[in-house]
Amino acid sequence: MTTTTLAVDCMGGDHGPRVTLAACRNFLEAHPEAQLLLVGLPAELAALQHPRARIVPATEVVTMDDAVEVALRRKKDSSMRVAIQQVKDGQAQVAVSAGNTGALMALARYLLKTLDGIDRPAIATHLPNAKGGATTVLDLGANVDCTEHHLLQFAVMGSALVSAFGEDNSPSVGLLNIGEEVIKGNEVIKRAGELLRAAGAAGDLNFYGNVEGNDIFKGTTDIVVCDGFVGNVALKTSEGVASLISGFLKEEFTRNPLTKLAAIAAYPVLSALKKRVDYRRYNGAALLGLRGLVFKSHGSADELAFEQALNRAYDAARNNLLDRVQARIAHARPLLAGGDEDARPVEAAVT
Amino acid sequence: MTTTTLAVDCMGGDHGPRVTLAACRNFLEAHPEAQLLLVGLPAELAALQHPRARIVPATEVVTMDDAVEVALRRKKDSSMRVAIQQVKDGQAQVAVSAGNTGALMALARYLLKTLDGIDRPAIATHLPNAKGGATTVLDLGANVDCTEHHLLQFAVMGSALVSAFGEDNSPSVGLLNIGEEVIKGNEVIKRAGELLRAAGAAGDLNFYGNVEGNDIFKGTTDIVVCDGFVGNVALKTSEGVASLISGFLKEEFTRNPLTKLAAIAAYPVLSALKKRVDYRRYNGAALLGLRGLVFKSHGSADELAFEQALNRAYDAARNNLLDRVQARIAHARPLLAGGDEDARPVEAAVT
Numbered sequence: 019m020t021t022t023t024l025a026v027d028c029m030g031g032d033h034g035p036r037v038t039l040a041a042c043r044n045f046l047e048a049h050p051e052a053q054l055l056l057v058g059l060p061a062e063l064a065a066l067q068h069p070r071a072r073i074v075p076a077t078e079v080v081t082m083d084d085a086v087e088v089a090l091r092r093k094k095d096s097s098m099r100v101a102i103q104q105v106k107d108g109q110a111q112v113a114v115s116a117g118n119t120g121a122l123m124a125l126a127r128y129l130l131k132t133l134d135g136i137d138r139p140a141i142a143t144h145l146p147n148a149k150g151g152a153t154t155v156l157d158l159g160a161n162v163d164c165t166e167h168h169l170l171q172f173a174v175m176g177s178a179l180v181s182a183f184g185e186d187n188s189p190s191v192g193l194l195n196i197g198e199e200v201i202k203g204n205e206v207i208k209r210a211g212e213l214l215r216a217a218g219a220a221g222d223l224n225f226y227g228n229v230e231g232n233d234i235f236k237g238t239t240d241i242v243v244c245d246g247f248v249g250n251v252a253l254k255t256s257e258g259v260a261s262l263i264s265g266f267l268k269e270e271f272t273r274n275p276l277t278k279l280a281a282i283a284a285y286p287v288l289s290a291l292k293k294r295v296d297y298r299r300y301n302g303a304a305l306l307g308l309r310g311l312v313f314k315s316h317g318s319a320d321e322l323a324f325e326q327a328l329n330r331a332y333d334a335a336r337n338n339l340l341d342r343v344q345a346r347i348a349h350a351r352p353l354l355a356g357g358d359e360d361a362r363p364v365e366a367a368v369t
Numbered sequence: 370m371t372t373t374t375l376a377v378d379c380m381g382g383d384h385g386p387r388v389t390l391a392a393c394r395n396f397l398e399a400h401p402e403a404q405l406l407l408v409g410l411p412a413e414l415a416a417l418q419h420p421r422a423r424i425v426p427a428t429e430v431v432t433m434d435d436a437v438e439v440a441l442r443r444k445k446d447s448s449m450r451v452a453i454q455q456v457k458d459g460q461a462q463v464a465v466s467a468g469n470t471g472a473l474m475a476l477a478r479y480l481l482k483t484l485d486g487i488d489r490p491a492i493a494t495h496l497p498n499a500k501g502g503a504t505t506v507l508d509l510g511a512n513v514d515c516t517e518h519h520l521l522q523f524a525v526m527g528s529a530l531v532s533a534f535g536e537d538n539s540p541s542v543g544l545l546n547i548g549e550e551v552i553k554g555n556e557v558i559k560r561a562g563e564l565l566r567a568a569g570a571a572g573d574l575n576f577y578g579n580v581e582g583n584d585i586f587k588g589t590t591d592i593v594v595c596d597g598f599v600g601n602v603a604l605k606t607s608e609g610v611a612s613l614i615s616g617f618l619k620e621e622f623t624r625n626p627l628t629k630l631a632a633i634a635a636y637p638v639l640s641a642l643k644k645r646v647d648y649r650r651y652n653g654a655a656l657l658g659l660r661g662l663v664f665k666s667h668g669s670a671d672e673l674a675f676e677q678a679l680n681r682a683y684d685a686a687r688n689n690l691l692d693r694v695q696a697r698i699a700h701a702r703p704l705l706a707g708g709d710e711d712a713r714p715v716e717a718a719v720t
Contacts, residue, residue, distance in 0.1 A: 148613050159547050162555040196510050196601040204513040204598055231605030235613040244602075247555055250547040251599050252606045254582030259610040262499050262586040266645050270638045283634035287621045294617050 021053050022111050022335050024328060025104035028058040029079040029097040031116025032318050038116065039066045041324035045332075046070055048325075052332055055104050058097040074109075076100040080121045082317055089121035090128060098122060102129045105310040111335035112311035114302075114327055116319050122312065123160055123305060130310040135347040135354045138164075139307035140172045140246070141314065142179055144300055145256065147237030152300065154180050154189075155234060157246040158253055160305075164245035166210035167354065169193070173214055174350045175306040176241040177223050178342040182334055192229030192239035194248060202228065206245075213353065214243075222350035260295060298323035302330030304339070311340055372404050373462050373686045375679060376455035379409040380430040380448040382467025383669050389467065390417045392675035396683075397421055399676075403683055406455050409448040425460075427451040431472045433668055440472035441479060449473060453480045456661040462686035465653075465678055467666035474511055474656060481661040486698040486705045489515075490658035491523045491597070492665065493530055495651055496607065498588030503651065505531050505540075506585060508597040509604055511656075515596035517561035518705065520544070524565055525701045526657040527592040528574050529693040533685055540591035543580030545599060553579065557596075564704065565594075573701035611646060649674035653681030655690070662691055 028038040035058065042054055046068050054071040056063045063073050076097040080089045089096060098117045104110040106129050115122050123139065132139055142156035156172050157164070164172075173191045180189040193211055195203045203211070211228065218225030226239045231252055234242050244252070267288070271281035281288070293299075297316070301323040305312040311334055315327035347354065379389040386409065393405055397419050405422040407414045414424050427448040431440045440447060449468045455461040457480050466473050474490065483490055493507035507523050508515070515523075524542045531540040544562055546554045554562070562579065569576030577590045582603055585593050595603070618639075622632035632639070644650075648667070652674040656663040662685055666678035698705065 148616055194602060196598055231602045232609030234606060235609035247547055248599055248602050251545060251582045251603055255585060255603045255606050256610045258583030258586035259607045263614050263646060265499055266642055270641045277638050280635040280638050284631045287628050287631050290621045291617050295614060
C-alpha cells in the first residue's frame with residue numbers, strides 16, 4: 019500500500035483554516051491511504067489532530083491582495099511557499115492552495131521551475147458539459163500573449179491531465195476559435211491550427227480541429243485550448259451567465275405566494291439542477307508544466323469545494339500526472355521546439 | 370409625420386421569406402409611420418401586399434455557406450446587396466438582413482465605405498443583464514486582431530449606439546480584461562486602457578475602467594468593448610452555458626412522473642424565466658462605422674426574433690444613429706488618429 023502525501027496551504031483562501039481544516043478532516047476519512055502536511059500557523063492548525071496529518075509550521079500568510087513580488091521576495095516563510103517547498107523537497111507529491119493565483123503561480127514557477135520543453139506553465143480547469151462529463155480548458159489566465167508553440171504545449175499538457183483522470187489515453191483536443199473553418203481566426207490561431215494538426219499527424223495528440231465557445235459546454239472535445247486572456251474571459255463569462263440565470267430563477271420563484279408554492283413542488287428538481295451546475299464540484303485547477311504538482315482551489319471555496327480540490331490533487335498525484343506530462347512532452351519535443359525561451363517576468367505572466 | 374424606410378433582405382437567414390415576410394407584416398402593423406422595401410425574388414414576396422411595403426426585385430440570393438468573395442464578386446444582384454444599395458442610394462435609412470454575417474459586413478463595407486476616423490466597422494449586440502436592462506458588447510467577430518485605437522473606435526461607436534436607444538447620453542464603457550487592476554491584460558489591452566482613460570478625460574466617453582467576463586451579465590457598465598475574437602468567444606460561451614442549463618432543466622423536469630407534475634406546477638414560473646433569457650428578445654446586431662445603417666439578424670431567427678431586429682433597426686434610424694456616430698467620432702478625432710489605415714482584405718476581416 020503506497021501512500022500519497024499532499025501539502026496543504028491551510029491559511030490560503032477567503033476563509034483560511036476554518037474551511038481548509040474541515041475539508042482536510044473529511045478528506046482523510048475518505049482516503050485511508052492519504053497523508054497530509056498541514057502548512058500554516060501552528061496555533062491555528064491545532065484543531066486537527068489525526069494520525070495521518072502532520073503540521074508543518076509557516077509563520078506568514080500571502081493575502082489575496084498581496085502583490086506577486088511580496089509573495090516572492092518578502093514573505094519567505096509563507097504557508098503557500100512552504101507548501102510548495104514540500105513538493106520540491108520530495109516530502110509531498112502535490113501542493114494545494116486556495117490562495118492568490120498570481121502569487122501561487124509565481125512561487126511554483128520560482129521554486130519548482132518549468133519542465134524541459136515548456137516555456138510557460140498553464141492553468142487548467144474542467145467545466146461541466148452536456149454529455150454528462152467535463153471539458154478541460156486551458157490556459158485560464160497565466161499567459162495573456164501566446165504563440166502557436168505555447169498553445170501546442172497547452173494541448174500536450176492538457177492531454178496528459180485528462181488521461182491521468184480517466185481511462186481515455188487519447189483525449190480529443192479542440193482549438194478555441196471563432197468558427198470551425200480552418201481559415202478563421204487571428205494569425206496566431208491559424209498557425210496554431212497548423213502546428214496542432216502536425217502534432218496530431220505525429221501521434222502526439224488527438225486533434226479535433228477548431229471549436230467555438232459553445233463547444234466547451236456541449237462537450238465536443240475533451241480538451242479546449244486557448245490563450246489565457248481568452249480562457250479567462252470565457253470562464254468568467256460562463257460564471258456570469260450561470261449566476262444571471264440562477265438569479266432570474268430565484269426572482270421568478272419568489273415573485274408571489276403562487277410561485278413560492280410552485281417552488282416547493284419543484285424543490286427536488288431545483289436541487290438536482292443546482293447540484294449539476296454547482297461550481298464546487300468542479301473545483302481544483304491544475305498548474306501544469308512545472309517540475310512538481312500544484313493545484314489551485316477557488317479562493318472562495320467552502321468545505322465541500324476545498325475537499326474536491328484535495329480529491330483532484332490526490333488523484334493527479336496517484337495517477338502520476340507529472341510522469342505523464344513529462345512523457346508526452348518528450349514525445350512531442352520535436353514540434354514543441356520553437357517557442358520563445360525567454361520567460362516573461364512572472365509578475366506580468368500571472369493573474 | 371416623417372416616415373422611416375427599412376430595406377429588408379427578405380431572402381436571407383435559415384428560413385427566408387416564410388419568416389421574414391411574416392415578421393414584416395407584424396412590423397408594419399405595429400409601426401404606422403414605417404415603410405418597407407421588400408428585397409428579393411418577386412415571386413416569393415408576392416404574399417405580402419401592403420400599402421406601405423414595396424417590392425424591390427433582386428434575382429440572386431447569398432447563401433449561408435457562400436464565401437465572401439462569391440457575395441462580393443459573383444452574385445451582384447443578390448437581395449443582400451440590393452438591400453444595402455437602397456441605403457446607399459438614399460431610398461432607405463437602414464438595411465436589415467439575416468444572411469451570412471461575413472458577406473453582409475463585406476458588402477456593407479464595399480458599398481457604403483467606412484466613416485472618416487474609423488478603420489474598421491464593428492458588430493455590436495446587446496445581452497441581458499442582472500439589472501434588468503441590456504449590456505451592449507462590441508466587437509463580436511468582425512475584427513480578430515485589434516490595436517488600442519480600434520478598441521477606442523469601438524468604444525466611441527458603442528456609446529453612440531446606446532445613446533440612440535436610450536435616454537442616457539453618456540453611457541459607461543468597460544474594457545474587457547482579465548482583472549480589474551490597471552496592470553492586468555496583454556499589451557494591447559494595457560495601451561487601450563490608457564487611450565480610453567484619455568478619451569474619458571477629454572469628454573469623448575464615460576470610461577469606467579476594466580471589467581471582466583461576468584460583468585457583461587452583471588450590467589456593471591452599459592457597454593463592454595473587446596476585440597472581435599474575444600467578443601465572439603464570450604458570446605458563444607454564454608450561449609453554450611445558457612443552453613446547457615436549459616438542457617439540464619428540461620432533463621430534470623422530465624425525469625419521472627413526479628418531476629413532470631412539478632413542471633406543471635412550475636409552468637408559469639418557467640415560462641417567465643424562458644421569456645427573460647429568450648435570445649430572440651435581444652436579436653438585431655448593429656454594423657457600426659459605415660456611411661449608412663445596416664442591422665444583422667441571427668440567421669436562425671424566427672418571426673418574433675426577426676421582427677425584433679426590424680424594431681432595433683427602425684429605432685436606430687429614427688433616432689439618427691448615423692449622425693450620432695459621426696458626431697461622436699468627430700469629437701474624438703484627435704485621439705482616434707493613430708489606428709492603422711490599411712484595411713485588411715475583407716475576406717479575412719469578417720467572420
